[in-house]
Amino acid sequence: MNIFCAGLNHRTASLSMREQAAIQDREMAAMLERVRKIDGVSGAVMLSTCNRVELYASTLCPLQTLHGFEEILQERSGEMLPLYHHTTPAAVRHLFRVASGLDSMVIGETEIFGQVKKAYALASEYGTTTGPLHRLFQHAFRVAKSVRTETQITRGAVSVGSVAVELAEKIFGELDQCRVMILGAGEISERTARSLQSRGVRSVIVSNRTYDRAAALAAEIGGMALHFDHWEKTFADVDIVISSTGAPHAILTVEKLKPLLKQRKKRPLFVIDLAVPRDAEPAINELEGVFLYDIDSLQQIAAQSLDVRRQEVVRCELMIEEHVGTFLKWLRSKNSSGAKMRES
């Protein structure tokens, strides 16, 4: 019995190819059934995310499984897709790396863990898993958990939005009492605000030179729109300011902030300046209780975290290798006991 894996991902296929190959949940049962009809295949699990479409199968004929899977995907997309494929032990290693986030676009991201779990649960529900596949996936979940808890592969934020969230949490603790103000309704400030919203910020106020744009964004993210001339009036109630106006000069200056800070009863203020040219005068960071981060400093922190994660990859690979060995030992004993049973 072989463990076989074939598929495409963000490194081997363009977005349009991945779109063509992507399998919706509602199609999964039919897809798994078709794969199981390929000669030699006893069990199958399919993983379909925005970055990858992969088949994991227990099979006696890996090559036939590959051809069968290629045909199925070709039928869907109308073209031959560039598939990579692995058999034992590389297929086992591949799944462990995928579940641990080492094969992801953003190294160490944890969303993939849930997606692998879901793929396995669907296959179990449709009855297409076998003993070896069950064991393989359970082992993969254990590996992913160990990698996450024993290394720093998931440490630190690696995007501007998540860095902003991490910094905000280090200043305010829980964000559920924090109010956010967006100055300038740009795409990047919207994304940052959404990241903060996902951590439960209390309210979001959107202020833009064009009021309609502010109103549209406010409606989209469930916030409140404010005329740009009035932003200073609500400043005392705000904890986090995300600024990305197209102003040619700084709008958050020491001169302007000093009197406004007096109304804030010494509460800290986190200013996220995403604009180029910058909206905030660098000197405001010297004001007591003000924490200013511009796009460069946020990106620098994200890059540092990514660096830490890259350095951790070696440790993770070593851990994975150990687990691959353990799994192969089990698989070999399973295969030899199966062979003995057939002989007798």
Next chain:
Amino acid sequence: MELTSLWGSTFFYLFSFCSTLLALRAKQIHPGRFSFAAIFLGVLCQSWFLALRGKGTHACPITTLPEMLIFLSWAIGWFYLLIGSTYRVSLMGTFTAPLIVILQSAGLLLLGPAVPMQHSLNSWIEAHAALSLVAFGALGLASVSALMFLFQEAQLKSQAPAPIFHFLPPMQLLEITTTRLLWLGLGLLTMSFLAGALSAISISGIKFWVSFLLWGSYGLLGVAQQARRFSVHRFAQGVILIFLFALGILFWLS
């Protein structure tokens, strides 16, 4: 045996500090995982020392400056065990251990043999002295928390925080911890002064006014913080400065 337990305790505190530093350097995911256990063992050793010393002196073992320093570091250790586990203040042990090591090492170097008390002490006086030191323990830990606040604030102000920033608790949690420890310390200090008043022993005017100044400074700081009269940065600086003043008083009184 007394000294062995004290050396053992110092070793555990040092271990707590060094193991976390090494874990941070090795980029371990839980750098402070041994800190709590090490400090717990340190406090146990100190308790053993104080019990033996108490037997030797036939009194609460705070009759000399070295004993007071050891008793104070013991109180700080206890408060860390209570607060550190309740509020889950990450890396608090790492910041607390050096303060305890400094105080205890000074005590160790100056420590002489136990001298049995010839006459029994007024129990209110003993309660006053012990409560004062326990209060200083809470206030000492408040200053540790305040120092952590200033450290984390400096990291965040730098716009390029060092990796330790990920492990330090949020500033807001440190503010809450510092404030609560300050009120706890002030409450204990008030009780100790009441016990002192009940002893009916007259004290010098200067000792009274210095003690009153200390109590009043903490009280004012706490009230001003509640009323948001100044920033948390200033509050944290105040907590540390007044604790240093309190330590100065301790040395002066001895």
